[in-house]
Amino acid sequence: MAKLTVRDLNLRDKRVFVRVDYNVPMEEKDGQMVINDDTRIKETLPTLSLLIQQGAKLILASHLGRPKGKREPSMSLRPVAAKLADLLGCAVAFVDDCIGDKAEKTALALKPGDVLLLENVRYYSEEEANDAVFSEKLAKTAEAYVNDAFGSAHRAHASTEGVARVVAQRGGPCAAGLLMERELKFLGEELDKPARPFVVILGGAKVSDKIQVIDRLLEKADTILIGGAMAYTFRLAQGHEIGKSLVETDKTEVAKSALAKAQARRVQFLLPTDDVIANPVKTDKLDKKGKPVIEWQNVRVNSELNGPKDAAGLDVGPATVKTYREVVLEAKTILWNGPMGLFEDARFAEGTFAVARAVAQATQQNGAKSIIGGGDSVKALNQAKLGKQVTFMSTGGGASLEFLEGKVLPGVAALTDK
Ligand code: 3PG
Ligand code: MG
Numbered sequence: 001m002a003k004l005t006v007r008d009l010n011l012r013d014k015r016v017f018v019r020v021d022y023n024v025p026m027e028e029k030d031g032q033m034v035i036n037d038d039t040r041i042k043e044t045l046p047t048l049s050l051l052i053q054q055g056a057k058l059i060l061a062s063h064l065g066r067p068k069g070k071r072e073p074s075m076s077l078r079p080v081a082a083k084l085a086d087l088l089g090c091a092v093a094f095v096d097d098c099i100g101d102k103a104e105k106t107a108l109a110l111k112p113g114d115v116l117l118l119e120n121v122r123y124y125s126e127e128e129a130n131d132a133v134f135s136e137k138l139a140k141t142a143e144a145y146v147n148d149a150f151g152s153a154h155r156a157h158a159s160t161e162g163v164a165r166v167v168a169q170r171g172g173p174c175a176a177g178l179l180m181e182r183e184l185k186f187l188g189e190e191l192d193k194p195a196r197p198f199v200v201i202l203g204g205a206k207v208s209d210k211i212q213v214i215d216r217l218l219e220k221a222d223t224i225l226i227g228g229a230m231a232y233t234f235r236l237a238q239g240h241e242i243g244k245s246l247v248e249t250d251k252t253e254v255a256k257s258a259l260a261k262a263q264a265r266r267v268q269f270l271l272p273t274d275d276v277i278a279n280p281v282k283t284d285k286l287d288k289k290g291k292p293v294i295e296w297q298n299v300r301v302n303s304e305l306n307g308p309k310d311a312a313g314l315d316v317g318p319a320t321v322k323t324y325r326e327v328v329l330e331a332k333t334i335l336w337n338g339p340m341g342l343f344e345d346a347r348f349a350e351g352t353f354a355v356a357r358a359v360a361q362a363t364q365q366n367g368a369k370s371i372i373g374g375g376d377s378v379k380a381l382n383q384a385k386l387g388k389q390v391t392f393m394s395t396g397g398g399a400s401l402e403f404l405e406g407k408v409l410p411g412v413a414a415l416t417d418k
Contacts, residue, residue: 003415004175006047006146011056013112017142017167018051018177019159019411020044021149021395022062022080033079039378040151040395041084047148047177048088048115055112059142060084061098061121061159063152069125081117092117098124098159099137107141121159128157135162142167145415148177150184151374151396153411154403164414174416179395184412186371186392187403194333195369196222201328201355203228204338204376207251211258212405213337218261223268223331225324227316227340227351231272234259235305238271243307244280270327274303274317276341276348279310299347315341316351328358329366337373337401343380352380360389374400 022044025036035041051058065075081094090113095103098118106116121127126134135158139145145167147153152160164174176184191198200221202210207230217224226234229246236242237255262269278296285293301317302308316324328334336359340351360381362368372378374394381387394400403409 002418003412004173004418005181006050006175006177008418009054009144009173009175011051011054011144013055013057014143015057015059015107015110015141016051016144016146017139017163018047018058018060018146019149019152019163020060020062021151022077023064023151024080026064026074026079028074033074033076035079035083037382038083038087041080041087043179043395044148044177045087047146047179050178051146052088052090052113052115056144057107057110057112058115059107059110060115060117061138062117062149063122063127063157063159064120065122067120067122069123069128071123075120075122077117077120084115084117088115090115095119099134099140104140121157127159128155130156130158130162132162134158135166139163139166142172144172145174146177147174147411147415148179149411150180150394151399153180153396153409154399154407156410160411161414168414168416174414176412176415180412182392183394183396183400184403187373187394187400190369190371191220191333191335191404194220196333197331198333198335199223199225199327199331201225201227201324201334201336201359202338203230203340203352205229205246207233207248207255209401210338211251211254213401214258215261216404216406217335218258218265218267221267221335223270223327224262225270225327227272227320227324227355228338229313230338231275231316232313234271238305241306241309242313243277243309244312245307246312268327270323272316272320273305273323274301274319275307275313276300276315276317276351277302277307277311277313278347280312296345296347314345315343315348321351321354324355325358328355328362331362331368332366334359334362334368334370335373335404336370336377337375337404339376339380343376343383353384356381356384356386360386363390373404
């Protein structure tokens with residue numbers, strides 16, 4: 001059902017609780033947290049500018065990271081307030097709490113067009129519990145609710161769901177922001193009636209993460225191209241040797257039924273025919289999670305469907321790249337989610353970057369509509385400097401996957417029907 005959007009409203013003089021997704025990647029540099037990628041902040045500017053123009057009083061709320069109910073200083077939104085002020089070109093007030101006296105007083109003192117950013121809502125465990133009392137506290141001064149946090153819309157938390165209910169009970173409007181509206185348009189409407197051929201490219205580590213998406217897209221797509229480690233679960237299901245490749249041995253039946261469904265529905269379902277493999281060698285070094293760092297040695301192309309016992313597949317090979325590229329260049333609608341290999345390592349990046357180039361070319365030269373389902377594919381496109389050459393890049397990771405699975409997102413469901 002169509003939802004109210006900010007364009008349907010005039011929120012002059014109203015205090016508007018705006019849920020944004022400022023869960024941006026950060027890094028510590030010289031004792032300070034700095035933002036690595038401000039895409040999610042930039043993408044909310046159209047909504048914020050519209051509300052500012054309308055003369056609304058903006059109370060922005062977001063989570064950052066997973067502090068699990070604790071005041072984790074490295075997950076403070078304070079640096080985001082400074083960044084937002086830069087990008088908006090106006091002052092952004094910041095309160096180091098999201099509820100309580102100080103937050104309320106500052107909200108009540110806002111003038112039309114003023115912007116306030118509250119501290120991380122996940123400093124309270126009640127946020128993720130979608131606690132009713134906490135929602136009331138968050139919504140204390142709000143007269144309207146706007147959700148522009150598509151990336152968090154799959155969470156039924158206080159700021160994404162509970163606050164909307166409180167505001168609605170008071171008779172206030174609950175509307176989608178412009179970013180939320182765009183995400184729903186591209187990942188929803190545009191893929192419901194795609195121009196054909198409709199080609200879907202799915203990658204990433206696990207079949208289990210993508211199986212529901214595969215199942216749903218098998219009902220819509222003309223071709224599905226598979227890459228990433230999840231290809232090895234399919235290979236195993238087909239009876240091939242996969243050596244030391246990442247695999248989900250308990251998901252081969254799931255893979256088999258996807259292959260059967262593809263055949264029954266006459267969907268072209270392509271798996272890699274060659275790959276780039278290497279031998280894993282454990283080192284003494286530990287990664288951020290405390291696991292031993294693996295070094296990859298003896299990198300080579302494997303043109304067999306069976307891989308050697310001592311090696312793992314880390315990227316699709318050149319023959320696969322060639323085939324996938326040809327298919328992508330024929331497409332009129334493209335959906336891409338998930339990298340083709342371990343693209344963080346330059347030796348295993350070519351498959352992912354070649355797909356990125358093909359998707360950009362199909363869009364620019366053939367007029368294909370290309371929709372990128374968030375997460376690592378967006379990162380890869382940006383690394384290849386091709387982000388501006390596709391039709392749409394989602395700001396959601398988990399949210400875009402759940403939406404593509406056909407799930408109702410709680411953050412959307414809570415908004416006022418038109
Ligand atoms: C994300 O980046 O996936 C969203 O901001 C939601 O965060 P979460 O996965 O910690 O709920
Ligand atoms: Mg997530």
